[in-house]
Amino acid sequence: MIKELFLAITLGSILGFGITGAFFALNKNKTSNQSSIQVSPTPTITNIQMSTQMTTTPAVSQTKTSTTITSPENNSVLSNAKISIKGDSKPNSLIIISTAAKTFNGKANSNGVFSINIELESGMNLIKINSIDSEDNQEEIELSLTYSTAKI
């Protein structure tokens, strides 16, 4: 009886240590695989890197996919009613410019550059500039321009 008990404990211990050893070896292998990928040591750090990149990405890469107005500047006071809205968008996008009173439309060239003549109303003009690309993506920018002949 004591012999059998002793045998059972010994076999159990061997089996137990065997499984533990296998578990240890597996874990070690996994760790060495992870440390070989030096760029992202742990998932947490990878996340930090990603979020940092997202918030600090230079504006240049964002402007590639969005519409920007190069002239005139927002909130400008202009002494001519007839002006050109110049900007960049995606190539061949349709550009629709809407003042409170009138709507003007044109097209960006193959480089995405556009220049569209519009006419301002006297005083403040809240202008909506929409660009629609070939994939039907629509973007809207608002621009405030004041037309005044008064001496400022």
Added chain:
Amino acid sequence: MYLFFLLLSSLIFSQPIFAQEVTPTPNKTLTEEVREMVTNKVKEIQQTSKEIVSNVSNTPKSLIGTITKIDTTKITISYKNESKNITLNTDTVFIDAKKNKTKIENLKVGQDILIMGYFDQFNNLEAKRIVITELKTIENKNEIVLGKIVDISQASPVFVLIPIKNKEAQYQIKTDSKSEIIDKDGNKLTIDKLKSGQKIIVVIQPDAKIAKTFYVSKIITLDTPTAQIPETPVNN
């Protein structure tokens, strides 16, 4: 007993593995990368600030808003939940709604004003001219929608448009003789050229008289209808 041994062994052997994971060597590289990014961003912001300062000091700028605070040297305005400070001086000209010259005493909290002047280095607008106005008169109510005609009435100048990027929305659109209809090359079209299934861009604004109906001032057709969608009666 066996389980106890197993658990004890697992705990003993697995602890050092976690310790190795927590101390990765590339930490310094990450810090340097972040530092570099921050430095670049600061430089970028400094450059932009310089450009803004050099531009704003030379060209006249304008702002609109509702007066929230006023004294003899300064006005605070609010527009779209953003406050701006306006500085006044002896040269500032005040114009009332009838385009006559007026005095600062006639400006009150709650009044809408248009300010023209020059930004100083603190981003305050030094007012040269202040015009009493009404925000609702300069509001741009136009909405530009890209969509497909899904239903067009033969009896009345009304059609239904579903936006390309929002199939859940629906616009009931009314045309009249002043509505301009053109193709994408700028050629003028008549209303009878509009068909169901056609992709168009519309410049619309809410109809003051009929709820949930929009008046269209401009229609730009982008293609000829490809698939004829069965027509259903339009609610007039």
